[in-house]
Amino acid sequence: MKNHIQEEAPDASEAPPFLQSWNQLYALVLILHALVIFLFYWFTHAYA
Amino acid sequence: MHWIDWLIMAGTLGGIVLYGVYHTRNVSNVQSYLLGDRDLRWWTIGLSVMATQASAITFLSTPGQAYESGMGFAQFYFGLPLAMVFLSIFVLPVYYRLKVYTAYEYLEGRFDLKTRTLTAILFLIQRGLAAGITIYAPAIVLSTILEWHLNLTILAIGVLVIFYTVLGGTKAVSVTQKQQMIVILLGMFIAAILVVDKLPEGVGFTDALGIAGKLDKLNVVDFTFDPSNRYTFWSGLLGGVFLFMSYFGTDQSQVQRYLSGRSLSESRLGLLFNGIIKVPMQFLILFVGILVYVFFLFVQPPVHFNSANLAIVKSQPATAEQLAALEMRYDTVFSEKREATRQLVTQMRNENEAGITQSVASIQSLQQADNVIREEVKQLINTASDGKAKQRDTDYVFITYVIEYLPIGLVGLILAVIFSAAMSSTSSELNALATTSVIDIYKRSVKKDATDEHYLKASRILTIVWGGIALFFALYADLFENLIQAVNMIGSVLYGSILGIFMVAFFQKKVGGNAVFIAALIAQTIVSILFVLDQKEIFPIGYLWLNPIGCLLVMVLAQGIQMGMKKEVA
Numbered sequence: 337m338k339n340h341i342q343e344e345a346p347d348a349s350e351a352p353p354f355l356q357s358w359n360q361l362y363a364l365v366l367i368l369h370a371l372v373i374f375l376f377y378w379f380t381h382a383y384a
Numbered sequence: 385m386h387w388i389d390w391l392i393m394a395g396t397l398g399g400i401v402l403y404g405v406y407h408t409r410n411v412s413n414v415q416s417y418l419l420g421d422r423d424l425r426w427w428t429i430g431l432s433v434m435a436t437q438a439s440a441i442t443f444l445s446t447p448g449q450a451y452e453s454g455m456g457f458a459q460f461y462f463g464l465p466l467a468m469v470f471l472s473i474f475v476l477p478v479y480y481r482l483k484v485y486t487a488y489e490y491l492e493g494r495f496d497l498k499t500r501t502l503t504a505i506l507f508l509i510q511r512g513l514a515a516g517i518t519i520y521a522p523a524i525v526l527s528t529i530l531e532w533h534l535n536l537t538i539l540a541i542g543v544l545v546i547f548y549t550v551l552g553g554t555k556a557v558s559v560t561q562k563q564q565m566i567v568i569l570l571g572m573f574i575a576a577i578l579v580v581d582k583l584p585e586g587v588g589f590t591d592a593l594g595i596a597g598k599l600d601k602l603n604v605v606d607f608t609f610d611p612s613n614r615y616t617f618w619s620g621l622l623g624g625v626f627l628f629m630s631y632f633g634t635d636q637s638q639v640q641r642y643l644s645g646r647s648l649s650e651s652r653l654g655l656l657f658n659g660i661i662k663v664p665m666q667f668l669i670l671f672v673g674i675l676v677y678v679f680f681l682f683v684q685p686p687v688h689f690n691s692a693n694l695a696i697v698k699s700q701p702a703t704a705e706q707l708a709a710l711e712m713r714y715d716t717v718f719s720e721k722r723e724a725t726r727q728l729v730t731q732m733r734n735e736n737e738a739g740i741t742q743s744v745a746s747i748q749s750l751q752q753a754d755n756v757i758r759e760e761v762k763q764l765i766n767t768a769s770d771g772k773a774k775q776r777d778t779d780y781v782f783i784t785y786v787i788e789y790l791p792i793g794l795v796g797l798i799l800a801v802i803f804s805a806a807m808s809s810t811s812s813e814l815n816a817l818a819t820t821s822v823i824d825i826y827k828r829s830v831k832k833d834a835t836d837e838h839y840l841k842a843s844r845i846l847t848i849v850w851g852g853i854a855l856f857f858a859l860y861a862d863l864f865e866n867l868i869q870a871v872n873m874i875g876s877v878l879y880g881s882i883l884g885i886f887m888v889a890f891f892q893k894k895v896g897g898n899a900v901f902i903a904a905l906i907a908q909t910i911v912s913i914l915f916v917l918d919q920k921e922i923f924p925i926g927y928l929w930l931n932p933i934g935c936l937l938v939m940v941l942a943q944g945i946q947m948g949m950k951k952e953v954a
Contacts, residue, residue, distance in 0.1 A: 350649050358652070362469045365659050369465040372663055373617075376458065376604040383597025 385530065385787070385795060392796030396567055397803055401548050404560035408552025414839040417553035418485055418819045420644035424555075428562045429654025432641045432812075433632070434662060435561035438568065440522030440806035441779070443669065448778030450673025451680075454601040456615045458670055460928070461663045463624025467632060468659030470625075472652040474890060475633045480648045485823045487639045487886075494889040495897035497828070502901075503885065504824035507636055508817060510878060512850060515813040516857025519545075522806045523858065526799075528692045529783050538858045541806050546851035549811045550844050554644050554819070557811045564804035571801035572669060574794060575786070579675035582789055584682045587729060592678040594732045595725060598744050599751075601674050604667070612924035623928025626935050630883035637816035676785045681725045681747075683789070687714045687758060689780035693765045693773050703768040707761065714757045721750040814854065818847040877915050880934020881908045887935060888942045899946035900938065907937035 352361045411417050424432075449457050484490050488507070492500035519541050527537040548556045580589050596602050606616045613619070632638045632655070645651035687710065688694055697703045724746040731739030762775040786798045822843050831838075881904050888900045911934040917923040 350647070352649060352653065358472070361656065362472065365465055365469055365656050368660055369462075369663065373462065373605065376667070380455075380602060380604045383593050383602045384600075 386792045388792050389796030389799070392793055393800045393803070396797070396800035397544070397807070400560050400563045400567070400804065401544055403563060404548045404556040405551055407559050408548075408556040411551075411553055411555060412840075414822075414836050414843060416555070417840055417843050418640075418815075418823070420553065420555035420558060422644055423646050424558055424644050424650065424654075425646060426650045426653035426657060428558055429642050429645050429651055430657030430661070431565040432558040432561040433638060433654060433658045434665070435565040435568070435805070435808035436637055436641055436812040437631075437662075437809070438565075438805050439518050439809040440526075440802045441518075443568070443572070443802050443805050444522060444525050444779045444783060446666070446669045447673030447676055447782035448780070450601070450670040451677045451781045452778050455604040455667070455670050455674065456606060458604050458663065458667050459606065459615045459617055459620035460624060461666050462617065462620035463622065463626070464628045464662050465659035466621070466625045467628035468655045470629055471633050472655050475886075476642065476648060476651055476655070478890070479639070479643060480651070485643070486636050486820050487634050488636070488820065488824045491885070491889060492828075495900060499885065499897050499901055500824060501829065503634075503882065504820050506878065506882070507820055508825075511635070511637060511813055511817055512853055513857060515810055515817065515850065515854035516861060518810045518813060519806060519854060520858040520861040522802060525779050525783060526802065528690060528780070529787055530799075535859055538855065541803065541810065542851065542855040542858065545807045545810045545814065546848060546855075549814050549851070550847045553843065553847075554640055554815050557808075557815045558641065558644060560811065561808045564808040567797070567804050568801045569665070571794075571797050572665075572672060575790070575798060576668060576672045576675065578790060578794065579672060579679055579785075582679060583675075587682065591729050591732065592675060595678050595681065595728060596674045598728065598732070598740065599747060601677060611926060611929055614926045614928070616926075619926045619928040623926065623931050626883060626931035627879055627928060630879040630886075630931065630935070634882050634886050635816075636820050637812045640816050640819055641812065673782065676782060679785070679789075682722055684715070684718045684722075685781075686784065687711055688761045688765065689777035689784050690774075691780075691784075693769070693775070693777070696773055697761075697764050697768045700768050703764050706764055710757055710760055710764070714754070717750055717753045717757065721747060721754065724750060810854065814847050814850050817850040818843050821846045821850070877911055877930060877934075878908070880911055880931040881938050883931070884935040884938025884942075887939055892939065892943055892946075895942045895946045899949060900942045902945055903938050903941035906941055907934050910934075910937060 352358055355361050355364065415421070446457065478490065479487070482490060482493065486504070488500045488504040491503055519538055523534060523537040523541060526532070527534040530537070532540075548560060552559075580592065583589075583592055593602070606613070607618075608616055609618050610616060611619075642651040642654055645654060686694070687707075694707070697707045724743055728740065728743035728747060731743050765773050765775050783798075783802070786795055790798065822839060826842055826846075827834075827839060834842075884907060885900055885904050888895050888903075911930050914923065914925060914933065915927070915930060918925045918927070
């Protein structure tokens with residue numbers, strides 16, 4: 337049986353066009369998402 | 385509808401189709417047809433992925449849902465950005481390394497042919513029927529509003545989609561989706577601005593927000609942990625992440641969108657772009673519904689939003705008389721509600737808390753009276769139509785507002801948005817169905833060593849065949865009401881187990897095909913039982929939770945079965 341996870345490890349050689357690494361880009365997406373949820377939370381309470 | 389609206393709608397839709405046909409006129413081999421030469425940039429992939437997910441009914445139903453229940457539905461998408469990151473890290477590199485055409489191809493290398501074929505067939509059944517509903521559901525609403533014959537509306541959507549999808553394949557789907565998504569985003573943004581503009585004199589944007597907030601319509605986030613509550617922060621984040629990992633990672637209609645990227649980086653960026661934009665976009669669509677709700681507190685809406693249902697009631701003297709009486713009561717209640725809403729605006733400006741509380745109570749009480757009248761009208765519709773007419777009218781709220789109150793030109797644009805959404809999701813479905821049929825079934829198990837030209841021709845023929853099946857199902861869908869419910873049920877029940885199969889493939893390296901096959905069957909049975917118990921209200925559980933349950937059951941059971949099999953051999 338093939339060990340796909342090890343064989344098909346993410347291509348780390350190609351950097352993203354923004355930021356320095358893919359991990360930073362993933363973190364940015366998650367931080368933006370957390371910010372959006374926080375804004376929604378604020379929105380919910382600000383007008384309740 | 386004004387001729388300018390017709391011109392804008394037809395021009396927008398025709399222009400997009402011609403653009404797609406022109407840009408894909410040189411498609412001449414099967415890779416180009418099914419994977420679009422793998423040359424798409426990330427923004428095209430991102431918009432294409434979004435357009436595939438956003439069907440026309442999204443733009444008809446979502447504002448109506450906000451109108452009725454508030455903004456809580458936004459939480460449904462909270463797991464999506466996490467799923468995009470997960471897929472970018474673990475799944476895309478595998479698909480790219482193996483250069484697969486379909487997600488199911490991967491399963492044969494990892495397990496065996498039977499698992500690949502079974503998963504592909506499950507996809508074909510579910511998506512094949514769903515493609516018909518993707519056309520049928522918005523066609524009912526659009527045909528009522530435009531006063532077109534239902535079959536003509538279905539054919540107008542279906543034939544156009546089949547035409548450009550057959551000619552240009554996956555590239556035609558992606559390039560038209562880019563244009564369609566731009567029209568959709570632009571149209572909804574302008575609609576949001578104009579709803580605010582249409583509020584009565586003296587009522588501003590902040591007043592509208594205040595009114596909606598005081599009436600509990602801006603409840604976007606709910607942190608309570610209640611499994612029976614359909615949309616909470618937890619069900620959206622935890623249940624949603626499993627649902628979206630399954631949908632974007634294993635459903636060929638989505639996988640095909642990002643497999644046509646120029647490189648792994650472009651595909652990753654496309655998915656991450658979707659992860660950033662999708663939640664705010666859904667918020668915007670829901671917010672339009674909220675603004676329409678506030679608008680209809682000042683401007684009287686019809687007692688029932690589906691005009692075709694009202695026409696049925698009016699066509700019979702007995703029910704027409706009762707309807708007239710109900711409408712008189714409705715007029716009175718609305719006048720009082722409008723006055724109470726104006727009072728609320730005044731009290732909010734004066735920051736008079738006692739006055740605000742009193743006004744809110746008054747509006748809510750009148751809203752209840754309003755709901756009672758609307759329910760009575762639905763009973764009349766039921767009586768007049770011998771139980772045949774659908775009484776739910778939330779899908780008609782936004783489109784009624786568009787047709788009745790938006791200026792000439794914008795009506796055509798919003799209709800183009802809805803038709804574009806119907807076409808974009810249908811084209812992805814047909815393209816994915818043809819690809820899976822050719823790659824996973826025909827080329828793998830029927831005719832293995834034919835020429836490229838042969839498979840290209842087969843892909844085109846199968847796109848027409850699936851388009852024909854979708855059209856047939858859409859044209860005769862009213863005869864298959866139970867089947868429609870079954871298709872919707874299959875969609876929400878199957879995803880967890882399918883994701884479980886892929887998760888085992890990716891992360892449980894020692895588990896083989898037989899163990900995962902048995903585990904998937906057991907898990908699917910348990911999930912189906914839970915679903916039935918929920919439907920019968922014996923054990924209420926929000927359907928988003930079925931996704932993690934199904935996925936985790938497959939993973940745990942597969943591991944256990946594999947260990948049991950090893951012991952047996954030893």
